[in-house]
Amino acid sequence: MTTADNEAVQSGDKDRKFISALARGLDVLVCFMSSDRVLGNQEIAKRTGLPKSTVSRVTYTLTELGYLRYFMDQNKYCLGKTFIGLGYSMLAQMHIRRIARPLMQSLAEYTQASVNLGIRDRQNMVYIDTYRNSSTFTVQLDVGSQIPIATTSMGRAYLCALPEMERIKLMGQIRKSDEHSWPNIKLGIEQAMVDFKKKGFCYSLGEWREEVNAISVPLVASDNSEIMVFSCSGASFQLTSEMFEKDIGPRLQNLVGNVKTALSHLKV
Amino acid sequence: MTTADNEAVQSGDKDRKFISALARGLDVLVCFMSSDRVLGNQEIAKRTGLPKSTVSRVTYTLTELGYLRYFMDQNKYCLGKTFIGLGYSMLAQMHIRRIARPLMQSLAEYTQASVNLGIRDRQNMVYIDTYRNSSTFTVQLDVGSQIPIATTSMGRAYLCALPEMERIKLMGQIRKSDEHSWPNIKLGIEQAMVDFKKKGFCYSLGEWREEVNAISVPLVASDNSEIMVFSCSGASFQLTSEMFEKDIGPRLQNLVGNVKTALSHLKV
DNA sequence: AATATGAGTTCCGTATAGCGGAATTAGAGG
DNA sequence: CCTCTAATTCCGCTATACGGAACTCATATT
Numbered sequence: 087m088t089t090a091d092n093e094a095v096q097s098g099d100k101d102r103k104f105i106s107a108l109a110r111g112l113d114v115l116v117c118f119m120s121s122d123r124v125l126g127n128q129e130i131a132k133r134t135g136l137p138k139s140t141v142s143r144v145t146y147t148l149t150e151l152g153y154l155r156y157f158m159d160q161n162k163y164c165l166g167k168t169f170i171g172l173g174y175s176m177l178a179q180m181h182i183r184r185i186a187r188p189l190m191q192s193l194a195e196y197t198q199a200s201v202n203l204g205i206r207d208r209q210n211m212v213y214i215d216t217y218r219n220s221s222t223f224t225v226q227l228d229v230g231s232q233i234p235i236a237t238t239s240m241g242r243a244y245l246c247a248l249p250e251m252e253r254i255k256l257m258g259q260i261r262k263s264d265e266h267s268w269p270n271i272k273l274g275i276e277q278a279m280v281d282f283k284k285k286g287f288c289y290s291l292g293e294w295r296e297e298v299n300a301i302s303v304p305l306v307a308s309d310n311s312e313i314m315v316f317s318c319s320g321a322s323f324q325l326t327s328e329m330f331e332k333d334i335g336p337r338l339q340n341l342v343g344n345v346k347t348a349l350s351h352l353k354v
Numbered sequence: 355m356t357t358a359d360n361e362a363v364q365s366g367d368k369d370r371k372f373i374s375a376l377a378r379g380l381d382v383l384v385c386f387m388s389s390d391r392v393l394g395n396q397e398i399a400k401r402t403g404l405p406k407s408t409v410s411r412v413t414y415t416l417t418e419l420g421y422l423r424y425f426m427d428q429n430k431y432c433l434g435k436t437f438i439g440l441g442y443s444m445l446a447q448m449h450i451r452r453i454a455r456p457l458m459q460s461l462a463e464y465t466q467a468s469v470n471l472g473i474r475d476r477q478n479m480v481y482i483d484t485y486r487n488s489s490t491f492t493v494q495l496d497v498g499s500q501i502p503i504a505t506t507s508m509g510r511a512y513l514c515a516l517p518e519m520e521r522i523k524l525m526g527q528i529r530k531s532d533e534h535s536w537p538n539i540k541l542g543i544e545q546a547m548v549d550f551k552k553k554g555f556c557y558s559l560g561e562w563r564e565e566v567n568a569i570s571v572p573l574v575a576s577d578n579s580e581i582m583v584f585s586c587s588g589a590s591f592q593l594t595s596e597m598f599e600k601d602i603g604p605r606l607q608n609l610v611g612n613v614k615t616a617l618s619h620l621k622v
Numbered sequence: 623a624a625t626a627t628g629a630g631t632t633c634c635g636t637a638t639a640g641c642g643g644a645a646t647t648a649g650a651g652g
Numbered sequence: 653c654c655t656c657t658a659a660t661t662c663c664g665c666t667a668t669a670c671g672g673a674a675c676t677c678a679t680a681t682t
Contacts, residue, residue, distance in 0.1 A: 102639085102640085102661085102662090102663095103410075103411050103414045103415070103660090103661085104411075104414070104415050104418065104639095105375055105379065105411055105412060105415045105639080105640065106639075106640090106669095107373055107375035107376055107639080107640080107668085107669065107670095108375055108376055108378075108379035108412065108415050108416070109415060109419055110376075111373065111376035111379065111380070112379075112419060112421060115440075116436070116440075118440075118443075119436075119439050119440055119443055123443070123447055126629075126630085127629075127630060127631090128628080128629055128630080136671095137670080137671050137672080138629085138630075138631090138671085138672095139630095139631080139632080139633095139670075139671055139672080139673095140669085140670065140671070141630095142371075142630065142631060142632085143371050143372075143373055143631095143669080143670090144373060144376065146371045146372065146631090147371070147372050147373045147376050147377060148376070150372065151377055151380060152475075152476065153380060161629085161630070165440065165443075165444055166475075167444070167473055167474075167475040167480065168384070168387075168475050168476070169437060169440040169441050169444055170441050170444050170445060170473075170475070170480055170482060170498060171387050171441070171475055171478070171480045171498055171500055172383075172386075172387055172433065172437040172440065172441055173437050173438050173439070173440055173441010173442055173444070173445075173498065174441055174496065174497050174498015174499070175386075175387055175391070175433075175498055175500075176433055176435070176437055176438050176441070177438060177441075177498070178496055178498065178499075179391055205435055205438075206435075207420075207434075207435040207436050207438070207439055208420065208436070210439075212435065212438055212439050214438060228442065228446055229442050230438060230439055230441065230442020230443055230445070230446065231442075232439055370632085370633085370634095370668090370669090371631090371632085373668085373669065374668080374669090375639085375640065375641095375668080375669075394658075394659085395658075395659060395660090396657085396658055396659080405641080405642050405643080406642085406643095406658085406659075406660090407641075407642055407643080407644095407659095407660080407661080407662095408640085408641065408642070409659095410659065410660060410661085411640080411641090411660095414660090429658085429659070
């Protein structure tokens with residue numbers, strides 16, 4: 087996650103092509119993505135592992151350029167507006183959203199739960215769309231929300247769809263990030279892979295958040311270039327594993343099938 | 355806009371605090387924000403004014419870190435998924451959207467046109483929300499869309515609400531970016547300022563896009579920290595200047611007033 | 623007041639990271 | 653096979669970014 091992880095740097099002699107000052111600066115920017123929106127230099131230094139003076143210079147530069155915004159009363163920073171434009175200009179080009187929208191909505195309506203579409207970025211799954219009936223309880227995750235890979239159904243479905251080599255690599259990274267709880271995490275993933283092989287979908291039953299159950303089905307683009315995941319999630323008292331198994335799972339698979347064929351027609 | 359513009363750099367001796375490698379890298383990233391989504395090194399070099407070899411190293415670094423994505427068939431790059439998360443995590447914290455939403459929707463319903471909320475980033479206005487009745491014609495601008503400041507009603511309303519010093523500075527920048535059409539652009543802005551002073555709103559009647567008319571009202575946050583702009587836009591044959599003047603303008607002003615009081619109650 | 627604490631900024635000598643012009647490679651076309 | 657165009661790599665140079673230490677500037681604490 088940090089610059090130090092970069093393979094080229096690890097492997098002995100330095101990579102003449104790699105601009106580490108840029109990497110450090112971006113490391114700082116990424117800090118602001120996680121739940122906290124307002125950070126001071128100290129906090130940033132702790133998260134990135136960069137020395138105080140470096141962080142100070144980076145935040146100075148980013149503020150000067152308008153990528154960070156400075157609150158002088160509490161001298162802390164938050165992200166500048168630029169990233170709104172960047173983020174949305176990306177989503178606009180994702181045709182899949184338009185195609186999937188009506189299907190997701192009607193499934194949300196039917197299940198009275200959330201139906202979500204996510205992709206992977208780094209160590210997280212990111213919602214790029216989510217629909218729910220207005221009466222839905224539980225956590226309200228919005229588009230752009232990030233959830234972990236290892237303990238959520240969405241992340242697990244992603245892992246199941248990933249080519250073996252990459253899956254092993256990613257699981258290694260997950261392991262490193264929390265060596266302690268790895269045994270449990272590993273069990274959860276293995277169970278997911280069994281489920282997926284047998285049924286075509288996988289779960290997270292209270293393993294991410296105590297009170298949340300979810301089921302997911304991955305969608306691998308026809309050219310294998312991208313993996314997206316559809317999930318259905320809700321309060322555990324509302325969505326039982328039997329409902330998933332017999333009703334929602336097949337419907338979700340059906341949804342994915344329909345989206346996939348619609349996509350392939352589009353791309354011709 | 356480019357690094358060279360940075361004031362500190364201009365003023366003789368260099369700013370020891372400023373990290374230019376970072377600035378250059380971000381200059382490259384920002385290239386991808388404008389309409390084109392896929393760029394090669396050559397194109398990037400042209401836009402940023404950076405030498406080929408530098409661009410090559412920057413794109414290499416950004417790709418390595420996952421901020422850019424590489425298409426090897428056409429060796430070009432596009433933005434990575436990271437920015438989806440960044441963008442959305444920003445919008446989530448904008449309370450104004452929740453407050454304004456119902457009012458914007460009902461005005462969109464009433465006018466059968468688009469009702470939009472925008473803020474400024476750099477040389478553009480950026481939509482952070484937009485509502486329209488499904489039957490609306492004309493350009494479909496989505497959240498995250500960028501429009502120019504000088505020729506749109508939204509940009510002009512922003513200029514009108516800006517403190518004089520800053521307005522002069524910004525207008526200077528606009529002038530520099532297109533010296534040739536400046537005389538006309540200036541006229542448009544001056545007209546807008548007259549309108550705004552007299553009526554409280556201003557227009558763009560076919561001046562941005564031939565077939566689009568729009569009207570805007572700015573909202574200055576009670577602590578003067580931020581300017582937002584509400585606009586109503588649609589096909590010119592559908593929204594006439596009389597309708598703006600007598601009906602839509604006052605309604606839009608009314609909307610802004612309501613949002614402002616709701617905001618101030620919230621912040622206590 | 624005096625002292626401590628904690629965060630942020632600035633200084634400054636140094637090593638080196640990043641620079642960019644030139645050479646090289648890779649591809650696409652004719 | 654040659655010509656163009658674009659991207660990459662090389663490599664010597666020096667400006668650049670680094671980071672430990674010193675310095676501010678608040679805000680508590682006694």
